[in-house]
Amino acid sequence: MSFFKKLRESISAKAEAVTNKFREGLGKTASAIAGKVEELVLRRKKIDEAFYEELEEILIGADVGVTTVMRLTDELREEVRKRKIEDASELQPILSEKLVALLREGADEGLRMAESGTTVILFVGVNGVGKTTTIGKLAHRFKSEGKSVLMAAGDTFRAGAIDQLEEWGRRVGVEVVKQQPGADPAAVMYDAIRAAKQRGVDVLLCDTAGRLQNKTNLMEELNKIYRVIQREMPGAPHEVLLVLDATTGQNALSQAKLFGEKSGVTGIVLTKLDSTAKGGIVVAIRSELKLPVKLVGLGEKMDDLQEFDAEQFVHALFAGAIDKEAEAGSAG
């Protein structure tokens, strides 16, 4: 059975609404990757060196990252040799198969939740990447699953950050633990953990500051927050999620390297995938950082946050080709 067929069957078993979200949100990246690959296949027809070169350009242009692209095309060459393929049109399903495999590598899918008591999730990342929005969306998600949620306004540095979180709190009906602007964020976390324990809250979502002007201070501040949370609630934080803006492309990758080394990041949230044609950055993050992409932002609305799913992602990218194959299949 062709990989597209298998993928289509696996996807159709998943919730249709989620599939549509991925398809809508990834439209720009799909044109930049699958759209161009399709055009290349039609134009070149045969798989030769020039074909691979153009394919590499397309993938690099969509921010898949040079190292990952080289790895992918090496794997493709080997597969093409093994299967004795000459016709370029047979390559699309193999490319998507390789992408799914790569995105799944060592993947620890889904958020890690506490076995009992409060799950604490700490969000880190530079200003403007979408941290507050992600926390608001996730609070909404947990609430709609019937969980009790509390948010901690740990960004005491940026004017307006506390208000912004409170605004989300009002919108989704979740309380925010806060102190005055300029207060010690670790003290906010202390209060928040105490409140979460007292009230038996299911999930505590913690915002942090993202100024990068002084890296050492930021890392020290994050470490202090981490230590307070750990001391007050052994086993927490259950996740430290680094929020990255997909529209910043390779810059997101360097932010991840910067944060990853020192702040105990356990996973990535990639926001604004809907606003970029360079969603290939997901693949680069997965393959170059060995960090799982746990959540993706696919729009500005409350329910535009999805758990990352390698199959959904690749299916959304190649949806056009997959639909065509399905039509051809049903016609024949």
Ligand SMILES: Nc1nc2c(ncn2[C@@H]2O[C@H](COP(=O)(O)OP(=O)(O)OP(=O)(O)O)[C@@H](O)[C@H]2O)c(=O)[nH]1
């Ligand atoms: N299109 C789109 N926009 C998003 C997404 N996530 C966040 N945004 C927008 O990105 C902008 C910045 O989001 P914030 O949540 O304020 O960013 P932040 O990281 O909290 O910023 P600081 O509080 O300065 O650290 C807002 O206009 C959001 O609406 C997404 O998935 N898609």
